[in-house]
Amino acid sequence: MKRNLHLPYISGWFKVGIPVLIFFLLFLGLPILIMALLKWSLPAWLGISLYVLGCLLGFGVNIALYPFLVGIAPRGEGEVALEGEHLRWRRGRRWCEVDLSRSYWASIAAGTSGTGTETNASIDLASGGGDGSPAMMFHLRAANRLQVLEAFPEPYFVDAMAITPEEGLWGFNLRAEEAPQRAFFYDLLTVLWRTRDNNEYYRLFRKFPWETPPRPTFPHIEVVDIREMSAEQRAFIERLESQVISAPTWTAKVTPDYLLGADAHRYYIMPLGYVHAEPGPGASGEAGNYLKVTGRDKDQHRLTVKLDYWMVPGDKEYGEGVFFVRFINRRMENQR
DSSP, X not given: OEEXXXXXXXXXXXXXXXXXXXXXXXXXXXXXXXXXXXXXXXXXXXXXXXXXXXXXXXXXXXXXXXXXXXXXXGGXXXXXXXXXXXXEEESSSOEEEEETXXXXXXXXXXXXXXXXXXXXXXEEEEETTSOSOOSEEEEEETOOHHHHHHHSOOTTTSEEEOOOGXXXXXXXXXXXXXXXXXXXXXXXXXXXXXXXXXXXXXXXXXXXXXXXXXXXXXXXXXXXXXXXXXXXXXXXXXXXXXXXXXXXXXTEEEOSSEEEEEOSSEEEEEETTSOEEEEEOOTTOOTTSEEEEXXXXXXXXXXXXXXXXXXXXXXXXXXXXXXXXXXXXXXXXXXX
């Protein structure tokens, strides 16, 4: 199997790099320059005001320039080649390669775009041994999720939301109506399925028993005070701890039947199939600082539990955390 194509390439430099650079030049550079010109002799309130002004200017300039940057980002072109289990690409003279016969990292998405205005499919790829940050992205516009799942038949591995380049991503931009481009994308999916055991991200996925239905003994969230725990409760929790299949943080662990949560004073025993989990922003406003779990208490009143120290993108355990949340929510969908 060999596919060698010249394809449109949407640059991440225009979509992300330049906006970030502009923001920090105005947010940090402008106040520092003004304070240096004033020989650092100015009241604290004025220094703070300069940083606020720089922040506002950074956002304002980016908002004004972003449509222009988005407009010129798709003007690039690159070349891709798929030869057996070797994927190669270049955007200039230098070729890059991922050997799919060896360890690599790949995630797949197929479904509606972030805004829900179109369908899309994407593949993020990187060589193994890294942090999971994609070396290259491939987008297939107007892709059909069912066809993607025919080539890679793991519906819980394939994310149902596929962000498009216009929504902030980058990479090669293929279109399903172009037969050679469509064939390349599905050939790549076929190779990814054949070599899935080499995929470090897929190995995280297989930690979870996706096809085994949950069998909790009660449907409500059980809250246990650590200071008043009975011997029976302690024995039950210890038995569940011995069944843990994933624990990306000390505050959240999952077994085939329960999500176990903890804080300084309480244990939360949450039955799978009856709770929904969602990462949420912490006090600092950073996405994913806690895991929010919703369900019902013993009296069937709505109960929300927030488990601190959840991962953010870039953390070592973030990939496992994605499947952790997906595993919990998939089971609730099966109960409906």
